[in-house]
Amino acid sequence: xxxxxxxxxxLKRDLSSLRTPVKSTVIASxxxxxxxxxxxxxxxxxxxxxYFLITPQVHTALMNAESIGRYFNAEIRDRFPCREIVDDTxxx
Numbered sequence: 683x684x685x686x687x688x689x690x691x692x693l694k695r696d697l698s699s700l701r702t703p704v705k706s707t708v709i710a711s712x713x714x715x716x717x718x719x720x721x722x723x724x725x726x727x728x729x730x731x732x733y734f735l736i737t738p739q740v741h742t743a744l745m746n747a748e749s750i751g752r753y754f755n756a757e758i759r760d761r762f763p764c765r766e767i768v769d770d771t772x773x774x
Contacts, residue, residue: 708751714741722767723754730767733758 747753
């Protein structure tokens with residue numbers, strides 16, 4: 683690991699305390715950092731994705747949506763850049 687870089691495993695652990703469980707058949711929890719406009723979405727499958735350029739309004743709309751999964755699919759998925767956060771300790 684290069685100096686200044688944080689391992690994906692540590693990143694995943696650190697952010698887990700910021701996520702809020704949600705009522706959804708597809709999404710397990712959502713975390714948002716307004717300072718960086720990033721949002722983490724943990725799916726019920728256990729996969730975790732970080733979405734970028736998420737405004738506070740988009741995050742609030744998601745959390746207040748009647749159907750979080752439906753809102754996510756219509757307004758966030760494929761509309762914002764993202765990357766999967768993978769626990770690098772499981773690939774050894």
